Amino acid sequence: MSFSLLPREEKFFDLFEDQAEHICKAARIFKELLGAWDPRSPLIDKIRDVEHESDIITHDIIDKLNRTFITPFDREDIHELATEMDDVVDLTQGAAARLQLYKIDKITEELPQLAGVLLQATEALKNAILSLTDMSKSRRILDYCIEINRLENIGDQIQETGMGKLFADHPDPLQVIKWKEIYEITETAIDKCEDVANTIESIVVKHG
Amino acid sequence: MSFSLLPREEKFFDLFEDQAEHICKAARIFKELLGAWDPRSPLIDKIRDVEHESDIITHDIIDKLNRTFITPFDREDIHELATEMDDVVDLTQGAAARLQLYKIDKITEELPQLAGVLLQATEALKNAILSLTDMSKSRRILDYCIEINRLENIGDQIQETGMGKLFADHPDPLQVIKWKEIYEITETAIDKCEDVANTIESIVVKHG
Amino acid sequence: MSFSLLPREEKFFDLFEDQAEHICKAARIFKELLGAWDPRSPLIDKIRDVEHESDIITHDIIDKLNRTFITPFDREDIHELATEMDDVVDLTQGAAARLQLYKIDKITEELPQLAGVLLQATEALKNAILSLTDMSKSRRILDYCIEINRLENIGDQIQETGMGKLFADHPDPLQVIKWKEIYEITETAIDKCEDVANTIESIVVKHG
Numbered sequence: 001m002s003f004s005l006l007p008r009e010e011k012f013f014d015l016f017e018d019q020a021e022h023i024c025k026a027a028r029i030f031k032e033l034l035g036a037w038d039p040r041s042p043l044i045d046k047i048r049d050v051e052h053e054s055d056i057i058t059h060d061i062i063d064k065l066n067r068t069f070i071t072p073f074d075r076e077d078i079h080e081l082a083t084e085m086d087d088v089v090d091l092t093q094g095a096a097a098r099l100q101l102y103k104i105d106k107i108t109e110e111l112p113q114l115a116g117v118l119l120q121a122t123e124a125l126k127n128a129i130l131s132l133t134d135m136s137k138s139r140r141i142l143d144y145c146i147e148i149n150r151l152e153n154i155g156d157q158i159q160e161t162g163m164g165k166l167f168a169d170h171p172d173p174l175q176v177i178k179w180k181e182i183y184e185i186t187e188t189a190i191d192k193c194e195d196v197a198n199t200i201e202s203i204v205v206k207h208g
Numbered sequence: 209m210s211f212s213l214l215p216r217e218e219k220f221f222d223l224f225e226d227q228a229e230h231i232c233k234a235a236r237i238f239k240e241l242l243g244a245w246d247p248r249s250p251l252i253d254k255i256r257d258v259e260h261e262s263d264i265i266t267h268d269i270i271d272k273l274n275r276t277f278i279t280p281f282d283r284e285d286i287h288e289l290a291t292e293m294d295d296v297v298d299l300t301q302g303a304a305a306r307l308q309l310y311k312i313d314k315i316t317e318e319l320p321q322l323a324g325v326l327l328q329a330t331e332a333l334k335n336a337i338l339s340l341t342d343m344s345k346s347r348r349i350l351d352y353c354i355e356i357n358r359l360e361n362i363g364d365q366i367q368e369t370g371m372g373k374l375f376a377d378h379p380d381p382l383q384v385i386k387w388k389e390i391y392e393i394t395e396t397a398i399d400k401c402e403d404v405a406n407t408i409e410s411i412v413v414k415h416g
Numbered sequence: 417m418s419f420s421l422l423p424r425e426e427k428f429f430d431l432f433e434d435q436a437e438h439i440c441k442a443a444r445i446f447k448e449l450l451g452a453w454d455p456r457s458p459l460i461d462k463i464r465d466v467e468h469e470s471d472i473i474t475h476d477i478i479d480k481l482n483r484t485f486i487t488p489f490d491r492e493d494i495h496e497l498a499t500e501m502d503d504v505v506d507l508t509q510g511a512a513a514r515l516q517l518y519k520i521d522k523i524t525e526e527l528p529q530l531a532g533v534l535l536q537a538t539e540a541l542k543n544a545i546l547s548l549t550d551m552s553k554s555r556r557i558l559d560y561c562i563e564i565n566r567l568e569n570i571g572d573q574i575q576e577t578g579m580g581k582l583f584a585d586h587p588d589p590l591q592v593i594k595w596k597e598i599y600e601i602t603e604t605a606i607d608k609c610e611d612v613a614n615t616i617e618s619i620v621v622k623h624g
Contacts, residue, residue, distance in 0.1 A: 059354075065413050066350065076410045083406055094364075101372045142482065146475075156510075164517045173381035173589035177388065180593065198499055202492045205481050267562075273621050274558065284618045291614055302572075309580045381589035385596065 012072055013133050015061050019085045020126040022054040026092040027119040027189075034112040039100050051093040058086040077203050084196045088122065091189035095182055102178040110162030114155055114186045121151045121193040128200050138204045145197040155190040159183045220280055221341050223269050227293045228334040230262040234300040235327040235397075242320040247308050259301040266294040285411050292404045296330065299397035303390055310386040318370030322363060322394045329359040329401040336408050346412045353405040363398040367391045428488055429549050431477050435501045436542040438470040442508040443535040443605075450528040455516050467509040474502040493619050500612045504538065507605035511598055518594040526578030530571060530602045537567045537609040544616050554620045561613040571606040575599045 026047055033043040061082040065071065071078055099107075128144035131137045162183050166176050234255050241251040269290040273279065279286055307315075336352035339345045370391050374384050442463055449459040477498040481487065487494055515523075544560035547553045578599050582592050 062350075062409065062413070066346065075413045079406070079410045079413055097368065101368060102375060138482070142478075160513065160517060167518060167590060167594070171590075173593065174375060174379075174384065176590065176593055177381065177384055178375070180597075181388075198495070201478065202495045205478070205491045205495055270558075270617065270621070274554065283621045287614070287618045287621055305576065309576060310583060382583060382587075382592065385589065385592055386583070389596075 011064065012061070012068075012078065015057055015064065016081065016085075016129050016132070017126075019054060019057045019061070019082070020122075020129040022050055022057065023085060023088045023092075024119070024122045024126050026050045026054070026089045027115070027122040030092050030096055031112065031115040031119050033096060033099075034107050034115050037099070037104070037107045039103065044096050044100055047093045047096045051089050054086055054089040058082050073203050073207065077199065077206075080199050081196065081203075084192060084199060085125075087192045088125075088189055088196065091185055091192060092118065095185040095189065098178075098182050098185060102182070104178065104182075108162060108165070108179065110158050110165070111182065111186065113158050114162070114183065114190075117151050117155045117158065118186060118190050118193070121148050121155075121190050124148050124151065125193050125196055128197065132200065132203070135204065135207050138207075141200060141204050145201045148193050148197040152190050152194045155187055159187045219272065220269070220276075220286065223265055223272070224289065224293070224337050224340070225334075227262060227265045227269070227290070228330075228337040230258055230265065231293060231296045231300075232327070232330045232334050234258045234262070234297045235323070235330040238300050238304055239320065239323040239327050241304060241307075242315050242323050245307070245312070245315045247311065252304050252308055255301045255304045259297050262294055262297040266290050281411050281415065285407060285414075288407050289404065289411075292400060292407060293333075295400045296333075296397055296404065299393055299400060300326065303393040303397065306386075306390050306393060310390070312386065312390075316370060316373070316387065318366050318373070319390065319394065321366050322370070322391065322398075325359050325363045325366065326394060326398050326401070329356050329363075329398050332356050332359065333401050333404055336405065340408065340411070343412065343415050346415075349412050350409060353409045356401050356405040360398050360402045363395055367395045427480065428477070428484075428494065431473055431480070432497065432501075432545050432548070433542075435470060435473045435477070435498070436538075436545040438466055438473065439501060439504045439508075440535070440538045440542050442466045442470070442505045443531070443538040446508050446512055447528065447531040447535050449512060449515075450523050450531050453515070453520070453523045455519065460512050460516055463509045463512045467505050470502055470505040474498050489619050489623065493615060493622075496615050497612065497619075500608060500615060501541075503608045504541075504605055504612065507601055507608060508534065511601040511605065514594075514598050514601060518598070520594065520598075524578060524581070524595065526574050526581070527598065527602065529574050530578070530599065530606075533567050533571045533574065534602060534606050534609070537564050537571075537606050540564050540567065541609050541612055544613065548616065548619070551620065551623050554623075557616060557620050561617050564609050564613040568606050568610045571603050575603045 029043050029047050029050065033041055033047070062079065065075055065078055124144045124147045128141050128148075131141045131144065163180065166179050237251050237255050237258065241249055241255070270287065273283055273286055332352045332355045336349050336356075339349045339352065371388065374387050445459050445463050445466065449457055449463070478495065481491055481494055540560045540563045544557050544564075547557045547560065579596065582595050
């Protein structure tokens with residue numbers, strides 16, 4: 001029988017893994033939603049549910065932080081990680097909500113591409129989080145972070161292409177305003193993955 | 209006669225409390241301004257004055273930080289708190305300035321609601337700051353932070369409703385652009401209250 | 417012969433100085449580009465090159481951080497500084513890219529003014545970075561940071577004037593949307609200089 005000295009630390013990692021799963025799940029449903037867009041799709045409510053669950057996990061992490069003396073890494077880093085991971089889910093849900101709010105009829109070519117990049121970024125994020133339990137894998141963790149940086153650059157380019165087309169194709173300024181915002185929210189979700197990656201890098205670097 | 213070992217620390221708290229007062233004051237005047245909107249209202253200059261005073265307090269805090277050896281909590285947290293609190297006032301003033309700059313005639317239904325939420329958030333913020341002097345009240349401080357999180361969600365919903373109506377009611381894209389920005393600045397002021405709350409949470413958590 | 421105990425630390429400062437040079441260079445080319453605007457100007461590619469070089473320096477800093485035991489200041493501050501400095505170059509390049517993407521014909525009066533303020537902010541930033549090697553100059557470093565804060569305020573005012581004129585002069589909403597974004601990206605580059613200044617202040621304050 002093995003005996004663990006750090007039962008509470010493992011609990012933190014469990015919560016972060018759970019949160020990482022929710023981030024991926026929200027991104028996966030968002031991509032699915034765009035694949036067969038319907039403003040009355042039940043998937044919109046499903047993302048909202050994932051977002052609510054993610055809020056609860058965030059509060060659990062912060063609550064636990066207040067009741068735990070020894071933490072696996074600096075308290076403020078746990079706090080920042082939890083807050084930033086929550087932001088990714090919020091923004092994914094926000095993008096889906098705007099599509100409905102703005103009564104979007106037809107999805108552009110670029111949005112599903114951007115959602116695909118977001119999904120890849122969330123998966124790299126989950127892998128980085130899963131590797132955090134073992135700091136000896138710091139090289140691998142940093143590779144995931146570099147991958148997220150790379151994806152964020154691709155996201156920027158897709159958004160740029162999308163914006164260029166918008167002005168070329170749509171003479172309707174209201175459509176331009178709506179789509180600009182939807183692209184921006186989705187891109188910000190990817191940006192937030194990069195923020196999480198930066199926080200993870202910073203944690204690894206401290207323990208380096 | 210009581211003797212204080214920490215005269216300088218109290219000074220920091222005094223400055224933060226003063227800054228918190230200014231945040232509330234700016235939000236209160238902003239709400240008042242919207243209640244009887246007039247692009248030539250003297251209240252617009254009054255918010256600008258509050259913003260200037262707030263800048264001076266921020267510089268005082270950072271100056272003091274450079275001349276003080278022992279601080280009540282980590283130096284970088286004092287710095288971050290001061291910077292973020294200043295942002296709230298800047299954004300409140302920015303929202304008022306845009307109303308004037310964009311020659312807004314008539315205030316929407318949603319902006320005063322959003323200003324009301326901002327005022328509530330600044331008041332919860334002030335309470336959290338006032339409680340920081342006594343870390344034994346950490347549970348109460350965190351409750352104020354949760355309250356600010358809740359208000360930020362309500363703010364998001366009001367902004368969403370406002371944006372939805374804007375596209376439904378206004379066929380004029382220029383009006384949509386103006387109002388979108390005014391909503392965004394006001395919402396960002398509330399977001400910044402949440403950032404301050406996150407920093408406060410992080411401070412409490414470190415001393416937990 | 418003098419013997420240095422801290423060869424690795426100096427290396428960090430070299431990289432930061434190199435990064436600061438790239439920030440100034442990107443801002444200088446951007447200002448030059450606007451002085452003789454041509455959507456086919458080779459200067460647009462030149463900024464892109466500076467941005468690529470800046471990315472490499474950022475990765476070098478983070479790589480070095482993972483291979484270095486003793487660092488001149490806190491590891492997480494080095495990480496934050498590197499990330500934020502990279503953002504300034506990215507945004508400068510982003511502003512230039514949008515001018516091309518949006519097929520801008522004629523540059524407004526305000527954009528070159530804003531680019532001038534950005535250039536001044538990057539130069540103050542470089543001076544602050546150069547002074548970081550000697551903490552006894554903390555007063556001077558903080559003066560550069562105050563200067564960047566001042567420039568950021570001027571930038572805000574120019575952007576405000578530009579936005580006001582846009583709505584007054586252009587009845588074309590598509591032009592308003594394009595210019596609003598270009599102003600915002602340029603202003604965010606100046607904001608990021610302020611973020612770097614805040615991080616520098618925070619480092620000085622910790623060692624105060």
